[in-house]
Amino acid sequence: MEEAPLFNYKLTLEYDGSKFYGWQVQPGLRTIQGEVENALQVLFRQPLRVNVAGRTDTGVHAIGQVLNFRTTLASPVPDLPRAMNGILAHDVVVKRLEMMPSDFHARHDAKSRQYFYMLSKFPVAIGRHYAFFWKYPLEVAAMREASQYLIGEHDFRAFCDTNTEDPHYLSLMELIEWEESDERIKLTIRANRFLRSMVRIIVGTMIDVGRGQLAPPQVKEILESRKRTAASFTAPPHGLFLEKVFY
């Protein structure tokens, strides 16, 4: 008996998280996964489950989110991204389709994820949903210095939401970079995996460094404490973007 061919679809998505209750399907709530799987079901006429590279929380945006799904059906339309964009609301856009070998998995095969977090030094009307306005001065040099303590493989339990279900807390931090302009401060951060709220707790902690509440070496102590209560506040979600997934 011949096996049916298996098509493995990889999609790259952009979305504005402002009006979503995060990525993951939840009954009665508008989620990105829910909207995407609904569009797929309309087109493929079968329920499909997608694997995502990085689940994002309520209010978090993505520029290069990646997902895959497998089915024995070829695409029912010549241009799947365009057909999906015709069904999806305007705050989620399918940017790219790639056909993959059947063993590709968007989450398991991802080598690292890159996020950025945008701080605005001034209140802004244009793009206010895409940056966190921090009204006090920040010393970026101190934030850079403190960030170096997080590079490499560490147990990041101190920078993880307490209600996480993660089986372990290890993460290999590859890049933490701060860029400052007259109006903005941007963090770019890349690691093999991120724990729940990890970027936002790092941002909150670095803000406390930048305003002089914490000295840079204290970040090392916070990391080693493995206690969430040692780190600072969780920065709000609307400044955070999943930028890119590396395979």
Add this chain to the structure above:
Amino acid sequence: MEEAPLFNYKLTLEYDGSKFYGWQVQPGLRTIQGEVENALQVLFRQPLRVNVAGRTDTGVHAIGQVLNFRTTLASPVPDLPRAMNGILAHDVVVKRLEMMPSDFHARHDAKSRQYFYMLSKFPVAIGRHYAFFWKYPLEVAAMREASQYLIGEHDFRAFCDTNTEDPHYLSLMELIEWEESDERIKLTIRANRFLRSMVRIIVGTMIDVGRGQLAPPQVKEILESRKRTAASFTAPPHGLFLEKVFY
């Protein structure tokens, strides 16, 4: 009898026009002028009328809108922009206050206004309220060539909404510049005055040039026809920004 001193306040504003019915006060509708004058009345405890450099239509944004108002009252608060921002909704922000000589008038004294218009080559979720997605290819070189016919002083009646109340249609066009990146096409345009919907009709006409519906020299004929029906469609407001007012 001594005259009361007259304070002349100049404010620079940024706003996201998405949820406003344009600049000008209209009974029962949310307008930028209405919100700003309301905030001033709360603080100064007297009704104040503001003069604006460039009225913007429904859905049009501003990064550097300028207004002035005069009163015999000194500011009742130490930081007027911050106090106003505390009263205003988040889609309008007072960026700067300057105290001016009593004869300064935001509209009459403006030498020129600069707008930009943002086209997106791809559908975007992030910032979809700040760019007009045009899905077909555009030949920017042709748009540049056609734009040159508009430079200088002309009667721009062909590029003006028919229901305008403008007393005359002359405008001195100082700058029309097109920039193209992989994802976007940006028009920067500066003139001493703009007629109603003028930038958006110019953009619509240039899109027709860019897609090959019009040859560049036809823009000269359209201009000289002085007929709105000769020009193309009015591009939508959400790609348009009042960038700067020159004094």
